[in-house]
Amino acid sequence: MQTVKVIAKVVHDNSGVFTEVPVLLDENKHVIKPLLDYTLKLKRDGRSHSSLTKLIKAAQLLLEYMVSNMECFATPQSMFESFSTRLYTGTINDEGIDPSGLFWLPHSPSVARSHIYLLTQLTDWLAENQGIEPMNPVVKADDYTQSLNYAAWYRKKQHDFLGHIKDQHINSTVQFSRSIQGKRPLGKKKQAAVEFPEHHFKAFYFDGLGAALDRRVSLRDQLILLLIHGGGLRESEALHLWLEDVVIDPLTPNNVKVRIYHPEYGDAPNNWRGQSGKTTRAAYLKEKYALSPRNDFLGTKRVGWKSNYTDADGYLEVYWFPAIFGEVFSKLWREYTRFLIGIDRNHPYAFINFHKDHIGKPYTLNAFHYSYRQGLKRIGLKPCKADGLSAHSHRHSYGRRLRRAGIHEIIIKKCLHHSSLDSQIVYTAPTAKEVTANLNAATDKLSNITDSVENISPPSWEVLTQYGFNDIDPYNLFTGKSSKLGKSYDK
Template sequence: MHIVQMPLLTSVRLKVDYQSPTQLNTIRLPALMTSQGILVSLLQYLSEKNRSNSWRAKVTTAVGTLLDFIALSGIPFENPTMLLKSFRTALKSGTIDLDLEDPTGLYWPNRSHEHVDDIVSLLTGYTDWLILQPGHSGVVLNPIREATKHEEKLNWCAYHHRQDNKLLSHLTSDEERDQNRFRREVGREKASPVILDEVKRFPQEHLDTLLDEGFVRASSRSVHKHMRIDYKSQAMTLLMNAGGLRKSELFHIYLDDIEIDEERCEAIVRVHHPSKGKAPEKGYKNRQDYLLRKFRMKPRTDYLKSESLHAGWKAPTTNKQMFFVVQFYPPSRSQEFLLAFQNYLLYQRVDARGRHPYAFTNTKGRPETIKNFQRLHTQAVERIGLSCCKYQGTSEHGHRHAYGYRLAENGFSQLDIKDAMHHAHPDSCLVYLQKTDREVRETMRKTETRKNFTPPAKTFEPEETETFGRPIASYRGITRSRN
């Protein structure tokens, strides 16, 4: 019996507060601690790039993966060409042999070519930046000292990167070279043509059951419905299923962002940009300024992905005031949301006055977290007899798929759907409009009936009289008339 060992690590990931030489304030960043100290050049690179914390975490992981390979693979770093080629091959094919042994100690499984391309792309940006640093040392905190061994090895990759572009520049256009600087030695592989996955949307026939019977507060044994029903999760789910919101967008909504249209008795929900959106009170430049000065908080996009307050932002289209309005469909669901949200405010929301401005809170009055809501949603799905699974459409994102498909099913144009789902490009919504394989087959059956097609005649000559349940290969002499 072979036991797969845990891979050895040459660096440890941690969080540090870093002050760049070009910035006044410190910023919390993911970092790599090696045997020779923290990789300062990586911190400087991450601080200079105005990107999301998710991107920063991915870059840190990619660089750590390369350092592990350099240290443990046994390939001499003096040969950067072989190093980079071997690194890509190890990512793609894995390092474990048929006997489940690995002389490198990495014990890497094979990765998809998409994952490998992502790692290569992230390293490309970092090594591009390293090339431009004084002396190619990548050290900005103390420029006169020599590079550490880890930095020296990364500089070899950057040096090879630069030289390779010079030698092969006549084979590549300027545009292609700018897009993929690792093109010749460790470039992206051509992806195999694949059919798009079957759309996974939340089954509409189970939505009301989920809302009414799934979202029950497990901590309450009271028979009174206002104590038993989880109104918060009801409201959040309706924002996704009937309003098309992404899961992450729920956690940027302030209490003041939800208003009532008294004429129609419907909710008006605005989702503002986490930092650039307008503050709900006068005297503040934007929401970032508002959170800092009033609550000593950061926009939730600025927290590390490993921190509970983190919530992403997928750059939906907004108006000039940096917000968009939730479009409920069908509109009657807006009233359902309003009722659930009002009950949540009246009976369950813990007062968070003076602590934060967010609409949804946990049982201690703190801002609700993505992880906790995922737990509540999973329990609710399982409570009504379903399994919570992305590939069955019963995860949180399945609600947004259901919203987009519902619009298409009821005759909305592609541009209308783009606007309702706040996409920048009209084709971005196409993935939400796909029919399932079962629905395609049903459409084919209806078309056949409508066109009065004559089914082909078939003649079966079974080997035995008892044929029910036999495999198709046991039938002989199948003939079919031609139309």
């Protein structure tokens, strides 16, 4: 079956309101209805666009495999078992040919396992709602799998904030597993996030983004750069900024307070209340501009929203560090907003397009990434995520800057708008260069230690707690040189 993935606008009733979701078309250009129904369910449940796209890709592979091997299997389960194997091995034999015509290369263990999981959820839903036989049923787990299930259950219980008031008995599901689970991916240590090279920032700000021929373009892109580099925002969050979201800081007149509101549930500006009594940004956009929030769109108009953690009233507060970034932003903002006078904007977004064919329209992520690459090109650099030359690397720079300044982990969590201390590990972990420098310093210190041990006395409690207790306090919440919640014994 030759299938094609497209973006569909689904209208449910006479209101004319539509829902955009990815769908598959068969060879007759008909939508594959069961998959559409399941995708709409996930959309209603709040699944992200990337999750829906991964599901569609997995379903497309399964359908192609089914058609190419229609007569080979007696049961859906045996077909799914073989399909899962081919995800890992590919379909090209040792002679370099593939009679099935699929010509799949082997998928990585993590991608293959993700496809198996998504398709298992899909076929479970189809079995429940359409009466088909499940392709990946639940079976009695072997001893090894039961041990892993128990370890997972125990870890979840240990990290459950309300676990002490829940049933402490082992859940019976520990004894069961899926018939097909996929290979366990290779365990990897979290890779330290690569930050934007600080020694390039000044040139990039002035001679990169600041050298655009149109002054309005320079100001717009420099303002976004300040938000992501000096305020730690994701670039997508910066594009959700409205003009009303920037106000003078009452404590520091030369600085400004910037708040990025949730595109749907954040409060509308100026205490607005709609005709129906609603006060959210989604209601404001619909009633004032007949628009939907930008995270509801698909394609180039879409601007996603990742953070599940906001401050009061549904916004992310920008915490400038150092504060000079906020002062520079304040100065540029006054100049930038003067350019907006006289430009028709049928929307409230602060950052707009200045191209003559699209002037006044909301600035898109694709357009910003293009301007970003052009800015790097002007100072002789090429975009490279591994070298920190990407827009998101500025958020990494912000996190590392906070850590190097000795800011407590709880404060860093607040600044990065993370819901968990674990989330910021990738942003604040030491770099390979820092590890090497510390080891070299330790080597020099070691060489100066005398061989005499006569005067060594038993260590005090304060000294013992400097090194933590990994068995009972693995995250150094109360012990260690940089305890997160307890007293620090760092001398």
